[in-house]
Amino acid sequence: MAKIRDIRPLKWTGESLLLLDQRELPLKEEWIECKDYECVAQAIEQMVVRGAPAIGVVAAYGVTLGAREVLKEAKSFVDFKAKLEFIINRLAATRPTAVNLFWALKRMKRIVQAGFKEEDIVAALETEAINIERQDIETNKKIGYYGAELLSSREVILTHCNTGALATAGYGTALGVIRAAVESGKDIVVYVDETRPYLQGARLTAWELQQEGIPYYLITDNMAGYFMSLGEITCIIVGADRIALNGDTANKIGTYSLSVLAKEHGIPFYVAAPTSTFDLSLRSGKEIPIEERNPDEILCCHCKDCRIAPYGAKVKNPAFDITPHENITGIITEKGVINSPDEEKILEFFQE
Ligand code: MRU
Numbered sequence: 554m555a556k557i558r559d560i561r562p563l564k565w566t567g568e569s570l571l572l573l574d575q576r577e578l579p580l581k582e583e584w585i586e587c588k589d590y591e592c593v594a595q596a597i598e599q600m601v602v603r604g605a606p607a608i609g610v611v612a613a614y615g616v617t618l619g620a621r622e623v624l625k626e627a628k629s630f631v632d633f634k635a636k637l638e639f640i641i642n643r644l645a646a647t648r649p650t651a652v653n654l655f656w657a658l659k660r661m662k663r664i665v666q667a668g669f670k671e672e673d674i675v676a677a678l679e680t681e682a683i684n685i686e687r688q689d690i691e692t693n694k695k696i697g698y699y700g701a702e703l704l705s706s707r708e709v710i711l712t713h714c715n716t717g718a719l720a721t722a723g724y725g726t727a728l729g730v731i732r733a734a735v736e737s738g739k740d741i742v743v744y745v746d747e748t749r750p751y752l753q754g755a756r757l758t759a760w761e762l763q764q765e766g767i768p769y770y771l772i773t774d775n776m777a778g779y780f781m782s783l784g785e786i787t788c789i790i791v792g793a794d795r796i797a798l799n800g801d802t803a804n805k806i807g808t809y810s811l812s813v814l815a816k817e818h819g820i821p822f823y824v825a826a827p828t829s830t831f832d833l834s835l836r837s838g839k840e841i842p843i844e845e846r847n848p849d850e851i852l853c854c855h856c857k858d859c860r861i862a863p864y865g866a867k868v869k870n871p872a873f874d875i876t877p878h879e880n881i882t883g884i885i886t887e888k889g890v891i892n893s894p895d896e897e898k899i900l901e902f903f904q905e
Contacts, residue, residue, distance in 0.1 A: 558765050559718075559723065560717070560718035560723065560761060560764060561573075561718065562602055562604075562607055562718065562719045562720075562721075562722075563602065563611055563614070563722065565614055568588075569587060570586070570587040570593060570611065570614045570615075570618065571586055572584065572587060572601050572602050573602075573719070574601050575600060575602060575603060575757060576599070576600055578719075578757055579756055579757070579760035579763075585601055587614075587615075587618065589619070589622055590615040590616065590618050590619030590644065591643070593612065593618060594615060594643050594644050594646075594647050596611065597612065597647040597648055598647045598648070600751070603715075603720065603753070604651075604715060604719060604792075605651035605653040605654070605720065605792065605793065605794045605795075605826075605830055606653050606689050606693075606720065606721040606722065606827060606830075607721050608647070608653065609651070609653035609654050609829070610657065610685055610686045610689055612644045612645075612654055612657050612658055612661075613657045613660070613661055613682035613685045613686075614686075615640070615644045616637070616640060616641060616644065616658065616661040616678055616682070617682045619636075619637065619640035619644075620637055620665075620675045620678050621675055624671055624672070624675055627671065633671050634665060637674075638662075638665075641658050641661060641662055641665075644658060645658050649842045649843075649844050650794045650795060650841065650842060650843060650844045650873050651794040652794070652830060652831075652832045653827070653830055656829045657685055660681060660685060661678060661681060661682070664677045664678050664681050665678070685722075687722075689721055689722035689723070689827070690721070690722050690723040690724055692827045692829075692887040693721055693723065693724040693725055694733070696726055696729055696730065696826075696827065696885055696887050697724065697729040697730050697733030697736075698733055699885050699886070699887075699890055700727075700729070700730030700734070700790065700825055700890075701730060701739065703821075703883070703885070704734050704739060704741075705739075705787075708734070708740075708742075708787045708788050709741075709743075709744065709786055709787045709788070710731060710742070710743050710786075710787070710788050710789070710790055711744040711777060711780070711781075711786045711788070711789045711790075711811070712727050712728065712731070712743060712745060712754070712758065712790055713746045713804070713807055713808055713811060714746070714753045714754060714758070714791070714804070714807075715754065715756075715758045715761070716728045716729075716758075716791065716825065717729070717757065717758060718761060719761060720757075726792045726825040726826055727790040727791050727823075727824075728761060728762075729825065730823075730825050731767065731790070735765075735767055741767065741768070742769065742770070743758075743762055743768070744780060744786060745762065745769050745771045745772065746772060746773075746774045746777060746811075747771060747772065747774060748805060748807065749773075749807070750850040750870065751846075751850055751855075752855055753805065754771070755771055756855075759771050774810075777814060778814045781814050781815070781817075781818040781820060782818065787820070787821075788820065788821050788823070789811055789820055789821070789822045789823065790823045790825055790885075791804050791805075791808050791823070791824055792804055792805075792824070793825075793884075794830065794873055795830060795831075795835075795841050796824070796826060796832065796884065797832060797835040797837050797838050797841060798831075798832075798833045798834075798835060798836050798837070798896050798899060799836060799837050799838075799878050799894075799895055800881060800891070800895055800896070801837050801841070801876065801877055802826075802875065802876045802878070803841045803843065803873045803875055804824070804873060804874070804876065805873060806871055806873055806874050807874070808873075808874055808876050809875060809876045809877075809880075812876040812880035813880065815880065816880055821882040821883075822880060822881055822882050823881070823882055823883050823885055824876070824881055824883075824884045825884075825885040826884065826885070827886060828886050828887065828903075831899070833899070833903065836896075838875035838876075839875070841873075841875060843871050843873050843874070844871070844872040844873060845870060846870045846871075846872045847870065848868035848870055850870055851870050852866060878894050878895055881893075881894055886902075888902070888905075
């Protein structure tokens with residue numbers, strides 16, 4: 554049976570934050586050390602670390618580092634709090650779509666607001682960041698448990714982007730379901746979309762599966778429909794960056810097309826995400842901000858030396874799309890599964 558390795562994208566040393574540089578994977582395993590909040594903010598912007606839950610955890614450590622910097626400089630308690638607010642806003646401005654980032658920063662902000670003494674706030678912020686990290690792993694294992702229960706003893710699962718240990722504090726969401734299914738002895742084969750343009754599938758998901766000996770085939774995104782038409786795919790599981798009140802889901806660009814193909818071919822289409830990925834303040838997916846990324850991601854094939862489009866080509870590069878809730882068979886969370894999600898079911902789920 555495959556051996557599940559404990560892959561982690563980050564390590565808090567107590568003094569600094571170590572980040573596995575995901576831009577270099579799978580060819581190099583290099584760690585970057587962040588000693589200040591600006592380093593953390595840039596690491597999120599530049600995709601050293603990515604994935605909705607992971608950027609939330611990392612931002613929480615960014616606030617912790619920032620608070621230690623501010624402690625040395627602040628002229629008064631009011632100044633201390635104002636400077637911390639500036640840092641939280643800086644971290645919030647790094648990426649717009651994944652709501653886990655804002656969820657984690659809100660938790661950190663609450664600690665700042667509740668504190669009366671600078672040193673106590675600094676200590677409490679570190680504890681909160683550690684809690685957010687630990688809770689994310691526990692949450693993912695629960696998602697894995699509920700997701701694996703939905704699967705039969707043999708499945709061929711198509712997945713998109715990277716939703717694994719690298720996209721979270723550890724274990725993963727959609728990939729966590731795959732891990733849990735393998736751990737429970739199910740016979741699982743994974744079809745991995747390469748995930749143009751940033752290739753999180755080809756570089757990161759393939760790497761994670763390979764580390765653990767879980768059988769997979771890497772395919773290009775435009776092959777997915779063909780394999781569905783051949784009847785080779787029995788289930789699709791993806792992650793999420795933000796889920797609106799009605800269940801509409803923002804996830805990596807290309808997810809929407811997969812959901813349409815799944816519907817056409819009668820294949821179950823699951824979204825696996827923690828409850829921190831829900832944004833109940835938004836009525837539908839239309840309100841979710843979609844990040845537009847650097848044209849170079851499309852003009853070049855991952856590295857700048859490998860240009861593939863003519864100079865002067867105009868580019869559109871939305872990083873995410875919206876899958877309408879009608880196309881989703883179920884949302885797998887750490888608290889259970891919301892089948893055929895819609896506003897009523899989601900409200901009921903969160904009221905329990
Ligand atoms: O641009 P990225 O790599 O941060 O996008 C990541 C995704 O879209 C993931 O599918 C999503 O964050 C879920 S990760 C558990």
